[in-house]
Amino acid sequence: MAARGSGEAVVVSGGAGELVLMWAGFPLLGAGLGAALTAASGWVAGLPWFPFQGWFALLDRWPEERSYPVGAGLAALAGLVLAFMGTRERLTVTVGRTSVRLHRDGHGRDVARAAVTGVFLDGRALVLLDAAGGELARERSDLGPAGLRAAFTGQGWPWVEQDPYGSAYRRWVEGLPGLPAGADALLRARQRAVDAGRGGEAAELRGELARLGVVVRDEGKRQYWRLVAGPPDRDGVRR
Known part of the structure; x- marks a missing residue:
C-alpha cells in the first residue's frame, strides 16, 4: 500500500x-x-x-x-x-481537509468532510457515517488500516477504531418485526443476490435500503441490519 x-x-x-x-x-x-x-x-x-x-x-x-x-x-x-x-x-482514497474522493474502476465520488461524523474500517470495508448514523459510503478494498488511519487523522477527520453502532445490529430473519414498510422485501431480494454472488445487485439493494433508513452489514452470507434516526424525506434529509 x-x-x-x-x-x-x-x-x-x-x-x-x-x-x-x-x-x-x-x-x-x-x-x-x-x-x-x-x-x-x-x-x-x-x-x-x-x-x-x-x-x-x-x-x-x-x-x-x-x-x-x-x-x-x-x-x-x-x-x-x-x-x-x-x-x-482497486480503490484509491484521496483524503483532503474538506472532502474525500473514493475512486474505483474509472469512477469516483466525493464525500464532504462536513457531512461525516465517523470513519472506520469494518473488516475490509471503509465506512463513512453521517450524523444520524447512516452510511455515506462503504467501500471494500485491500488498503492497509495504518495508511488509511494516518491519512484521515492527519487531515483532521473523525477516525474511530470500531463501529460506534456495532451493538445496534440485528440479524435479519424474514418477517422479523421492527423494519420499515418494504424493507423486508428488499432484504429478501438482497439475500438472494448475496447467496448467488451478485455483488452489484446486492450493492444496489443496499442503497435502496439506505433510502428507507436501514443500514445493512454482511457477515459471510448473513445479513445484519439496524435503523438510523429516520428515513430521508424528499429533500434527502432524515428527520
Missing part, C-alpha cells in the same frame, strides 16, 4: 508494486501452473471429479512441443484476466 501527498491531500492506494505484482506475477504464476498441469494432464484426465477432463485428455495426446506452449499460454492468459479484474477493483 502507498500513501502520498497530492497538494494538501493524501492519496492512499495499492501503489505501483501492487500493479507489478498483478500484471507480472499473475501471468507468471498462471504459466507455471499451466505447465505443471500439462505435465500431469494424463493423470488429471483420469480424475472423474476434475473439471475440463476432455481438455486435459487432448493435451495428453498432443506432442510436448505443442501441449506445453498451449497449456502454459492459456493459464498465463487467465492470469492476465485476473490482473485486469484486480486493477478495475
Whole structure:
C-alpha cells in the first residue's frame, strides 16, 4: 500500500508494486501452473471429479512441443484476466481537509468532510457515517488500516477504531418485526443476490435500503441490519 501527498491531500492506494505484482506475477504464476498441469494432464484426465477432463485428455495426446506452449499460454492468459479484474477493483482514497474522493474502476465520488461524523474500517470495508448514523459510503478494498488511519487523522477527520453502532445490529430473519414498510422485501431480494454472488445487485439493494433508513452489514452470507434516526424525506434529509 502507498500513501502520498497530492497538494494538501493524501492519496492512499495499492501503489505501483501492487500493479507489478498483478500484471507480472499473475501471468507468471498462471504459466507455471499451466505447465505443471500439462505435465500431469494424463493423470488429471483420469480424475472423474476434475473439471475440463476432455481438455486435459487432448493435451495428453498432443506432442510436448505443442501441449506445453498451449497449456502454459492459456493459464498465463487467465492470469492476465485476473490482473485486469484486480486493477478495475482497486480503490484509491484521496483524503483532503474538506472532502474525500473514493475512486474505483474509472469512477469516483466525493464525500464532504462536513457531512461525516465517523470513519472506520469494518473488516475490509471503509465506512463513512453521517450524523444520524447512516452510511455515506462503504467501500471494500485491500488498503492497509495504518495508511488509511494516518491519512484521515492527519487531515483532521473523525477516525474511530470500531463501529460506534456495532451493538445496534440485528440479524435479519424474514418477517422479523421492527423494519420499515418494504424493507423486508428488499432484504429478501438482497439475500438472494448475496447467496448467488451478485455483488452489484446486492450493492444496489443496499442503497435502496439506505433510502428507507436501514443500514445493512454482511457477515459471510448473513445479513445484519439496524435503523438510523429516520428515513430521508424528499429533500434527502432524515428527520
